[in-house]
Amino acid sequence: MLTTTRRATKPAGALGRWLTGAALFGVTAGLALLLARVTGSLPHVLPGYDEWQEQAYRRIPQFLRWVLGDTTEAQFYKSALGGLGLLAGGWIAHVAWKRRRRWAGFPVSGNTGLWPWVTAAALLGLLLSNIAWGWTLPASGSWQPTFVAFVSVPPMVVLTYGAGWRVAVTGAVLGAALTTPVALLLVNFVCVPLGLPAVVGSVTAMWVSALVAFPLCRRLPWLPEPVPPPASAGTTPRQGPVWVVRRVLADFSEAPFHGNEIASLGLLAGTVLTYLLNPLTPVYGSGLLPALLTAQVLAATVGVLVYRRQWARHGWYPTFVPVVSVAPAVVLTYGPTWPAVLSGAVLGALAAPPLAAFASRRMPLGVHPCAGNTFAMTVCTATLVPLLDIVL
Structure with a gap:
């Protein structure tokens, strides 16, 4: 009798999760369509992206706003308000995690307690990157990847070697000196x-x-020994419909090493507000934010649902990878069409997470496994986006 009950509940649980995923995508698509329609009648309060870029290095306030916008480049948003929301949400989540609040969400920065140092290193690396390489922007007149230090080597170094200014500054300098010029x-x-x-x-x-x-880093005498892996966040939560929604949300802030629903809500709220204030400000003035968000939510939802067992088995799985690579790249390349949104999101969600997990496990000794995630982004985006040219 017990066996029959357990078997009967499994399909019901799976059905609930998939229905939740379908509802989440449907609500997102509906809100995105509404967002695209209402903005045409709203006044443009913020300057458009082209004007913003032109003024970026003229005065300190514009420069700081530009740098803050870089904190959301990994998600393709380029929104200063989104960056403020991300950082504010991350701080709230970190404080709530320290105080063991039930509403804190997924442990920010992977349950390490290093969020302040991760963020300090990332922001300092971003600032140095813009100071050292910002001249390439007005020189070329086109977009330049000055954001990369924020989501790469600086936070990785902190997560590997722990807290402290020596670690944070070292990571920031390496990010600006290596990642950005490459x-x-x-x-x-x-x-x-x-x-x-x-x-x-x-x-x-x-x-x-x-x-x-x-x-x-292993040869730098001022760096301490690598820190041990973080303790487990506890028992695996019940992976029901609520968990699906929470996990999809959290994937939006995984790239900047937050991985938390509150941080993601701040990021998304600030970005949508930017779009309402001027739809030609975020996403490089393309006006594609509604389609981009729809594709990203679908990619995260499919990834979380398909690889749910991997989340349960390992405690973490890189379902965020297509959210910041394949899905938005397809929309930017082929436009806001339903074939582009659906194909980029679904193919990215199916292919990218297992490749990222495979590559992360095979990084050389001492290299942070997140490098494997970005390797998967390279492979999947470089193959899937051109491949879709055949059908789109």
């Missing part, structure tokens, strides 16, 4: 000539620079 070279001299999405060059620079930076 990204600039790859984007401008490989991606542009070959017609590849710029994200391919950006994410390739992240794992290439990590392979250089971490062997170098």
